[in-house]
Amino acid sequence: MDAKHYLDLIRADSDRLLTAAASDLDSPVPSCPDWTAADLVRHIGEVYEHKILCMRLGRMPEDGERTTPPAAAADLPAWFTRVRDALLDELASRDPRQPSPTWFPPDQTVGFWYRRMAHETAVHRVDAEQAAGPGRETPVDPELAAxxxxxxxxxxxxxxxxxxxxxxxxxxxxxxxxxxxxxxxxxxxxxxxxxxxxxxxxxxxxxxxxxxxxxxxxxxxxxxxxxxxxxxxxxxxxxxxxxxxxxxxxxxxxxx
Missing domain, CATH: 3.30.1050.10 (SCP2 sterol-binding domain)
Structure with a gap:
């Protein structure tokens, strides 16, 4: 898929994820036992920050190099949006062919994170919609899904x-x-x-x-x-x- 299309889908699906989750941040996530919608938002934000640091540091970040997400659920939407925007900016500033450490040995490039973050966001967006209640789930973009x-x-x-x-x-x-x-x-x-x-x-x-x-x-x-x-x-x-x-x-x- 085209790199820009991945970025567009990360933005669109993350917006939909946040909208669904914010409707009730205390709601349980059926597909992720023991998580609430707030936990889901924290998880995705932490994943985004981890990938930003992988690209900036040229290595996997250590625990002390990462920030702590807000404890208060009410502060999560603004924090999530800031981290999401930083991820998009970081990806857009780099050629997908540039090297970056990843956890998948065959692909150690920035392009892996373009693709992985688009899929991570799409699947967890569905999780947030399932947590929001019956009838809220929507399909994944067909090209992205394939x-x-x-x-x-x-x-x-x-x-x-x-x-x-x-x-x-x-x-x-x-x-x-x-x-x-x-x-x-x-x-x-x-x-x-x-x-x-x-x-x-x-x-x-x-x-x-x-x-x-x-x-x-x-x-x-x-x-x-x-x-x-x-x-x-x-x-x-x-x-x-x-x-x-x-x-x-x-x-x-x-x-x-």
Missing amino acids: DGVDEFLGFLTHDFGDWAVRPDDAGRTVSLRCAGRRWDLVLTAERVVPAAEAAAPAPSADAAPDLLIEGDPSDLLLRLWGRHPLGDATVACTGDPAALDALRSRTQEATR
Whole structure:
């Protein structure tokens, strides 16, 4: 996606997040147990500040280099807006190709933060809307959502080295499709890998996977991130139920 589009979406979704949360800062967040809307606003503001410091310092910040968000809920909206604006200014002042420390080894660039902050904001904006009450939730921008599915699966298939060993998963194939895009995966005992990188020969493009998942980009993204059950009626899951259970266990592990 275009870098400016990421910035525009961070601003739009953060505004909507704050509006939803500020309607009742004491309301519980269903998708984030033990959090209130105020906790959610604090969390996102702290995430934004952390990324600002990563770019400015050229390293991960230490605890003493970070500020403390306001304790009073009434002071949170103004603080959040200041930190959000500082993040947008910091990103806009840097070329996405510039180096920056990140927690994802394959991508150590400012561009990672453009993308990650757009997705972080969008998913947590949905959290804030869910906390605001029934009927408040709105879809994620479709282009951003499809990009978010790609990002999520990049995290899911990266070898972080600490995935649980699940021998019963081995050999199951999964295909996810939305907005004309397709991702083919193979589950191994240790992790999930792109089909093209699997040790065993990948199934042909015409072969039916053990599990096919298709849906609207926003619906699929929010289910991968655990905001709705993976496999409910809004996302079509066709194939082996055991493969769906195996994928659920992996996505839950990735989002813990």
